[in-house]
Amino acid sequence: AVHEFSIDSLEEKPWRKPGADITDYFNYGFNEETWRAYCERQKRFRVAESGVGLASLTQN
Amino acid sequence: AVHEFSIDSLEEKPWRKPGADITDYFNYGFNEETWRAYCERQKRFRVAESGVGLASLTQN
Amino acid sequence: PFLHIDPQSKVKDCPWYKRGFCRHGPHCRHQHLRRVLCMNYLAGFCPEGPNCKHMHPRFELPPLAD
Numbered sequence: 191a192v193h194e195f196s197i198d199s200l201e202e203k204p205w206r207k208p209g210a211d212i213t214d215y216f217n218y219g220f221n222e223e224t225w226r227a228y229c230e231r232q233k234r235f236r237v238a239e240s241g242v243g244l245a246s247l248t249q250n
Numbered sequence: 251a252v253h254e255f256s257i258d259s260l261e262e263k264p265w266r267k268p269g270a271d272i273t274d275y276f277n278y279g280f281n282e283e284t285w286r287a288y289c290e291r292q293k294r295f296r297v298a299e300s301g302v303g304l305a306s307l308t309q310n
Numbered sequence: 311p312f313l314h315i316d317p318q319s320k321v322k323d324c325p326w327y328k329r330g331f332c333r334h335g336p337h338c339r340h341q342h343l344r345r346v347l348c349m350n351y352l353a354g355f356c357p358e359g360p361n362c363k364h365m366h367p368r369f370e371l372p373p374l375a376d
């Protein structure tokens with residue numbers, strides 16, 4: 191799933207380039223920072239929930 | 251008037267009629283229910299994650 | 311001035327359908343191209359950006375021009 195890989199693991203960050211349209215990469219008005227924060231929150235939530243429940247929340 | 255465009259605001263729902271091809275109306279394999287869920291998800295995420303975007307969603 | 315009718319307008323990609331839903335269905339004057347939604351973009355982020363082979367639909371409403 192997309193949440194498994196971290197945005198920080200990407201060598202290239204083409205959305206940072208001049209002329210790039212960030213909405214080509216990020217949905218819902220996310221940007222790099224808010225997306226990272228969202229992923230962190232998801233991860234923490236997942237740990238707290240012992241891995242249950244999240245799949246049903248995010249796959250729809 | 252400023253209101254959100256929603257399929258629920260449509261008086262006619264021609265895609266429900268017998269013989270109608272739902273893919274003429276809905277892209278990406280959406281149907282009425284999944285499209286509604288998708289719209290809700292968009293609104294929820296936009297408000298929660300970025301705090302922006304609602305204005306652009308409601309100007310119709 | 312003369313009336314300019316864009317010959318391409320009839321086959322223009324329907325912005326509403328591209329968004330996900332068009333109320334005009336088969337009667338729309340624009341083209342309804344069936345596409346595949348990018349699951350990464352649906353989740354929130356796709357590293358392929360504009361080079362992705364699937365669609366990254368914008369949720370903003372198309373301009374009211376038509």
Ligand SMILES: [Zn+2]
Nearest residue numbers: 324327332338
């Ligand atoms: Zn259309």
Ligand SMILES: [Zn+2]
Nearest residue numbers: 348356358362
């Ligand atoms: Zn993609």
